[in-house]
Amino acid sequence: MRALGAAAAVRRLATMPPAPVAPPLTTVLTPLPKGTGPDFPASDLVTGGPALVFAIRMCRKAWDLPCPTHVGGQGGGLPHGSCGCTDEFKAAGATRVVALVKEDLENEVKEFREGFWPGEVLMDSEHKFYKALGGGETHQPLGLLSFLGMMLNPFSSSKTKANIKNTTTPGNMKGEGFIAGGCYVLNKDGTPAFSHLEENLGDHAKPEACLTRTLWQPCKLLRRCKLQLRTDVGVHAASRNGSGKGCSAVMVNWEDLHSMNDAVQLSLTQRVDVMEHGEDGDALPQGDGSSLSEGSEDSISNGPEANPFIESWIQILMQMRVTSPQVQRGIPVYRALQEAPLKWARNELGEIHALTRTTSQFHEFWSHSWRTKAWLKYINILFLNNGLPAFVIGTLFALTAFFLSFTGLLPVWAGNETGYVWCTPAGIFGYYLTLLFWRSRKLAFLDIACINQSDGRMKAEALVSMGAFLKESQSLLVLWDATYVTRLWCVFELGAFLHSKGPEAKAAKCLQVCPVFVGPAFLAGHLGFSVLLLVFLISQVQLFPWGGLLLGGLAFPCLVQLADLVLAHCRSIEVMQHQVRDFTIEQSKSACCSCGHVDANGGPMLCDRRIILRCISAWFGSKEKFESVVRGQVLQVLVHQLANRVFSYWRIVQITAPAGWAVLDIWCDNFKRGSVSVDKVPGIPTPMEVLNMVYSIIFFNFMLLPMGALILLRLAYAARHVGERRCTQILLSLGLVKVGTLLAVVCMVLEIITADLLGGRQESPVYAIVILSTMGLLTLFCWRCLPAIKVSVPDVSRQVGQCSDIPVPEC
Structure with a gap:
């Protein structure tokens, strides 16, 4: 032989x-x-x-x-x-x-x-x-x-x-x-x-x-x-x-x-220069082995078409097929949140990959830019996946504490004989305990975990199978920041996912775009609001007038900072629109081109851009049509998600949940004091007191605060072009806080007037029914019937420079 x-x-x-x-x-x-x-x-x-x-x-x-x-x-x-x-x-x-x-x-x-x-x-x-x-x-x-x-x-x-x-x-x-x-x-x-x-x-x-x-x-x-x-x-x-x-x-x-x-150290671009095409039984090249190093660089420099083996791998990527079932691996979300961060901090990439398991389908594909800080993406994923369970469990903890306090099983600890402040601390404890340790069984694709970073062969096969991973994902989560649309791989992932899901409407339903600041902002807001209410409850100060002044003084700087953050988000949407409107593949960035197609060892690297262009041409017909899709459909989806879905109703309800827990503490204290009704037995609430307690929770937590937040969000988006200097932006943030305060005062005045007209809040259930019905209709109208924010998208069927206003589908 x-x-x-x-x-x-x-x-x-x-x-x-x-x-x-x-x-x-x-x-x-x-x-x-x-x-x-x-x-x-x-x-x-x-x-x-x-x-x-x-x-x-x-x-x-x-x-x-x-x-x-x-x-x-x-x-x-x-x-x-x-x-x-x-x-x-x-x-x-x-x-x-x-x-x-x-x-x-x-x-x-x-x-x-x-x-x-x-x-x-x-x-x-x-x-x-x-x-x-x-x-x-x-x-x-x-x-x-x-x-x-x-x-x-x-x-x-x-x-x-x-x-x-x-x-x-x-x-x-x-x-x-x-x-x-x-x-x-x-x-x-x-x-x-x-x-x-x-x-x-x-x-x-x-x-x-x-x-x-x-x-x-x-x-x-x-x-x-x-x-x-x-x-x-x-x-x-x-x-x-x-x-x-x-x-x-x-x-x-x-x-x-x-x-x-x-x-x-291996990667896809480092491996393909030593691979040659052939099936079992084919004639193999003969020699002493030196031919492997001779001419391999030339095969790369001539492009992927010059190497039949590379061509076969490109075909796999274009057809969205997986090279092997063992390569398609997903990581349970709870493992990514609870176990992977510590291993990542220790640079134990192999241990992170061991947390994954083979799967035929992903619940989510996490698309992100490597330029974004890892801790921002972690907190974002933590909030998006565990926020709703944490809200439910925290509320159950608060209700349990309310029942135990009401029955006397929990002692008084707020400084006097009726100082029951257990519901808010219990809700906070349950919320953050669930947020950190909730075991979500969803399987997600996270590249650093699901792609074996220590095995060159598995890494190469996973990169080639990326199209299959996107096709087999039920939804795509885009962790968006300003660098996302400038990275070629990120836009490629988004385009490949939209292509794999078919029609625009179907693809848009499977896509979730979330800025990386959302998780930290929401969690910081929730924690700050919780501490603020806890300080107020422990102080045992009456709400009017000193309690209101205490709450306002502590909340004012936080609200101004939050308003400034929202305004920055609205301005970033405008920047993103300009980026995507001018998107071209030539201007997008890729790691291989940034390093001159030379790896760390001085060897040649295969250009990702050339491979991606082959896939784009196969999926969309040409790179020009793909660029039109990015400037049209992708831009429409991005603006719709960023402008209308980031601050959703249920996310705002989650953040304002401590208000409902505080209401439970206030009413539990009132029940024990017997101060709500003169002729009542202390410690035993009347049916009207129970109705008023439920009314207060629904009114503040599910109606007033979410509706006020939506109005302020629309005002912030409308004012995104006002002023570019920092002092102007701070004044604009102060103005939004003042508008929010004015809305709260107007609602309280209307509540008092309505109570007087209907015979008093405490004596008649008609009051609660009328207020809840009116506020419910207003909240429903604001969140479901107001038209979604429109985005100006270039009409690719007309001449360059002409635009048409295309309404984005409603929320």
């Missing part, structure tokens, strides 16, 4: 799935038959160097294995020809080649060792390796009933059924046989270099896949260091499938190169 160049080994990577989860090296393994050796931890497998581990399913053999003899019916994880390939495995650098089983059945292991497997047999009684292969849980392609139904169905054409029927090797049906097996190639440090999971009963890895995976990183180092393959390294070829088809692989000494392996 003629010698093969290193590129011949590298080219086989196209069909090799990566290892999603590292096998647990603390697992205790038992040598079989029992008594042949002591138990030992799995870490001993790689003490002397790389190891190959075959996890066997132990069920009816589902294919022919061309070994000298066939005894025992074990399979599911062993490649074709594994029995005779152990010498080649060890020659490639594997210090140990072991077969792993799940249970010790009588005579089965003995027959397996005598007629099928000459090497070590170990038992993994806890199924830890099997769970690792399945991504954290054991993979069962078929249950018992499904298996029997498939075998008895005369019309079934299952691959599993065909594999079982075509076997010529006697098998057995003893033991557990539905947990899928597979194999691992473990590096010297215990990390997986290659894995194969038995997707169907009867799948198997090929010996050359294990051999080539062991070779790939050393070959990469040979190319990078401009070394030649050692002349004393042999080339081994053997027939493995009984039909004469040969498989060949370059055998190199792993120990000579393994020490440099940890220094290799």
